[in-house]
Amino acid sequence: xxxxxxxxxxxxxxxxxxxxxxxxxxxxxxxxxxxxxxxxxxxxxxxxxxxxxxxxxxxxxxxxxxxxxxxxxxxxxxxxxxxxxxxxxxxxxxxxxxxxxxxxxxxxxxxxxxxxxxxxxxxxxxxxxxxxxxxxxxxxxxxxxxxxxxxxxxxxxxxxxxxxxxxxxxxxxxxxxxxxxxxxxxxxxxxxxxxxxxxxxxxxxxxxxxxxxxxxxxxxxxxxxxxxxxxxxxxxxxxxxxxxxxxxxxxxxxxxxxxxxxxxxxxxxxxxxxxxxxxxxxxxxxxxxxxxxxxxxxxxxxxxxxxxxxxxxxxxxxxxxxxxxxxxxxxxxxxxxxxxxxxxxxxxxxxxxxxxxxxxxxxxxxxxxxxxxxxxxxxxxxxxxxxxxx
Amino acid sequence: xxxxxxxxxxxxxxxxxxxxxxxxxxxxxxxxxxxxxxxxxxxxxxxxxxxxxxxxxxxxxxxxxxxxxxxxxxxxxxxxxxxxxxxxxxxxxxxxxxxxxxxxxxxxxxxxxxxxxxxxxxxxxxxx
Numbered sequence: 001x002x003x004x005x006x007x008x009x010x011x012x013x014x015x016x017x018x019x020x021x022x023x024x025x026x027x028x029x030x031x032x033x034x035x036x037x038x039x040x041x042x043x044x045x046x047x048x049x050x051x052x053x054x055x056x057x058x059x060x061x062x063x064x065x066x067x068x069x070x071x072x073x074x075x076x077x078x079x080x081x082x083x084x085x086x087x088x089x090x091x092x093x094x095x096x097x098x099x100x101x102x103x104x105x106x107x108x109x110x111x112x113x114x115x116x117x118x119x120x121x122x123x124x125x126x127x128x129x130x131x132x133x134x135x136x137x138x139x140x141x142x143x144x145x146x147x148x149x150x151x152x153x154x155x156x157x158x159x160x161x162x163x164x165x166x167x168x169x170x171x172x173x174x175x176x177x178x179x180x181x182x183x184x185x186x187x188x189x190x191x192x193x194x195x196x197x198x199x200x201x202x203x204x205x206x207x208x209x210x211x212x213x214x215x216x217x218x219x220x221x222x223x224x225x226x227x228x229x230x231x232x233x234x235x236x237x238x239x240x241x242x243x244x245x246x247x248x249x250x251x252x253x254x255x256x257x258x259x260x261x262x263x264x265x266x267x268x269x270x271x272x273x274x275x276x277x278x279x280x281x282x283x284x285x286x287x288x289x290x291x292x293x294x295x296x297x298x299x300x301x302x303x304x305x306x307x308x309x310x311x312x313x314x315x316x317x318x319x320x321x322x323x324x325x326x327x328x329x330x331x332x333x334x335x336x337x338x339x340x341x342x343x344x345x346x347x348x349x350x351x352x353x354x355x356x357x358x359x360x361x362x363x364x365x366x367x368x369x370x371x372x373x374x375x376x377x378x379x380x381x382x383x384x385x386x387x388x389x390x
Numbered sequence: 391x392x393x394x395x396x397x398x399x400x401x402x403x404x405x406x407x408x409x410x411x412x413x414x415x416x417x418x419x420x421x422x423x424x425x426x427x428x429x430x431x432x433x434x435x436x437x438x439x440x441x442x443x444x445x446x447x448x449x450x451x452x453x454x455x456x457x458x459x460x461x462x463x464x465x466x467x468x469x470x471x472x473x474x475x476x477x478x479x480x481x482x483x484x485x486x487x488x489x490x491x492x493x494x495x496x497x498x499x500x501x502x503x504x505x506x507x508x509x510x511x512x513x514x515x516x517x518x
Contacts (some may be wrong), residue, residue: 124494127400135399135409136431139505139512140483141461146469149459156496157457201461201469226461249420249429249437250478254457254471377471 001226002269007094008227009235009387010104011220012348014326014341016182017332020214021115024366025057027065028110028216033068036218041230042104044068048093049075049102051093053085055336056113060165068100081244081372081381083338084283085109086219088383090344091240093221103223109212110185110216111336118212118337137378144285147377149201152288154254156203160304163203165306166287167194170207170330172314173284177327179356184211185331194287208287210328215335217345233352239270239386246379257372258382259296265361266384267298267366274298278364279350280321280345281343283371290314293370294321297384316359325359342343344385351389365389396483398509404434407446409510417449417500417513419476430478450475450501453515458484458492468492472515480513487517 013035020028029052037043047070056064060078065071075096075283086109093105107361125142127134155161171191174208177183189207197207227234241262245252282297284290291305299321300308313319326332326346329339347367349355366388375380401409411418420429422436423443429436436444456479458470468484470492484492485503497518502511 121406121432127397129400129402132402132405132433133431135401135405137481139397139399140481140514141465141467141469142481143461146459146461149461150457150469150471153459154457154496199460199462201459246437247430247479249427250431250474252479292434 003091003094003098003240004238004269005224005236006098007221007237007300008224009090009219010222010227010230010232011036011042011218012198012345013039014217014345015110015215015335017215018182018184018213019114020112021144023112025110025112026064028112029056029108030068032110032216032218033106033108036106036220040220040232042220044070045072046104046108048072049093049096049105051077051089051105051107053078053109053338054080055109055338070106075105081242081383083285084340084371084373084381084383086341087340087344087369087371087385088242090219091242092219092235092384094240096235097221103226105221107219107221108216109218109336109338109341111338112211112214113337113381114214134363142378144375145201145204147375148286148288150377151254151292152203155288155292158255159306161291161306163195163205164191166208166291167191168309168311169284169290169314170194170289172312173324173328173330175315176325177331178358179358180327180332183327183332184213185327204286204288210285210330210334210339212337213333213335215333217335217341219341219344233340235348235351236388236389236390237385238388239266239272241265242381242383244381254377256302257292257376258380259370259372260291262382262384263370265296266386270386272366272386274365275369279325279347279361279367280323281347281367281369282323283339283343284324284330285332285339285372287330289372289376290323293372297370316361319325322359325355332364338373340373340383343369343371347387360389372387396503396505396512398505398507399512401510405432408432412502412510412513415502417451419449419474421445421447423475428476428478429492430474430480447493453498455492455494455496455498457494457501460489470504472498483514485514491517
């Protein structure tokens with residue numbers, strides 16, 4: 001059974017805040033939900049499905065559906081695959097719609113790690129005695145930065161990838177962010193700026209890392225007949241894939257990700273190839289994340305990612321694969337330390353022709369959003385979504 | 391010079407034997423009796439088959455660096471994956487040597503380091 005054509009994204013909203021000292025996490029969830037409803041031209045009582053992940057406060061969806069007054073639900077889901085969850089949520093919503101369990105599904109994400117002062121990149125973690133791996137890993141300075149740096153170091157060793165090549169990913173993101181008035185980092189940077197920025201965790205420099213921001217986003221997924229009755233351009237689900245990957249006894253290859261599985265599945269379902277994609281949102285927690293995912297999705301051969309991203313190949317209007325035209329996590333925002341939601345939102349903007357004119361891809365009718373959640377160097381989730389403009 | 395103490399590992403009911411052995415300077419890893427393959431971290435089932443037909447066995451303590459990074463803040467700390475001679479890779483720290491000399495493929499050997507509050511010592515590695 002295929003999800004191709006089974007549902008459409010009819011509403012998308014990204015919160016403009018990047019520092020929300022005066023708001024609660026629940027309020028941010030509610031504000032992005034309201035924004036997505038306004039965008040879609042729908043009202044609260046139209047929602048009969050709700051999906052959230054671990055950033056939503058309370059037990060699963062329970063506190064948030066109560067806060068927002070979602071009292072007509074027939075479908076609820078709180079799958080958590082880390083930061084890529086929301087990409088998978090679109091597929092879950094589409095499946096629920098296809099099975100007749102829901103007609104209009106709301107997905108929300110929000111958080112305020114910046115206001116709360118979380119040092120997620122370098123900070124030590126506390127052990128949970130019920131998490132079986134914590135006792136074997138947390139004592140050894142297990143941080144988000146070290147986890148991704150271990151992948152980058154191994155990728156450099158196996159394939160000759162260089163810091164300058166990784167830097168090109170940040171350079172491309174910064175070229176896009178200069179046009180986004182909400183972006184945290186709007187200054188265009190050079191390869192030299194990146195490689196000369198302070199080393200955080202070898203071989204990743206400060207400018208290889210994403211920002212820490214408050215904020216959030218929401219999506220509304222609906223039955224195609226409903227989508228066509230609304231006034232917005234119709235953006236349809238065409239291909240989907242998700243997986244979860246672990247160390248599996250201590251044998252995982254640190255140079256590859258679950259994208260190899262989820263990309264193949266999504267492209268197969270969509271009946272297209274990477275060469276057909278006009279625009280790609282690629283989760284950019286770190287520059288290395290982008291490079292590995294591009295390889296695993298098949299945009300280039302394994303090991304060729306460094307050459308593929310170089311010389312502005314990811315810059316809209318310059319290169320072959322425009323990516324993260326909102327500036328991505330590297331420059332724009334990374335609400336709740338989970339970048340999957342904004343990846344889908346910018347893909348929707350591109351397909352609607354509503355990206356900033358300076359970065360809008362002409363004739364964009366086929367877009368991909370892909371994300372990695374958790375820690376790529378330890379255990380991670382992956383999700384891929386291919387969307388089409390009718 | 392006083393050394394930084396590692397956070398004490400918080401054992402669970404299935405890992406007590408691993409940390410008791412660590413107090414005696416022995417690194418215990420999992421062995422799947424059905425496949426003959428070793429695994430890290432040790433647990434009550436095989437990650438290859440899900441069978442409970444597993445044993446704890448002592449690792450030789452020899453290994454090579456599979457990947458590493460040096461966290462510069464508050465450190466430096468060298469976090470690494472070490473590939474044990476028995477096969478599996480474990481997340482650990484490289485200690486007691488020139489961290490700038492660490493390279494992928496370098497041979498390393500086991501060295502246990504003390505943890506806070508009289509916790510079990512944790513398995514680290516140093517350049518061999």
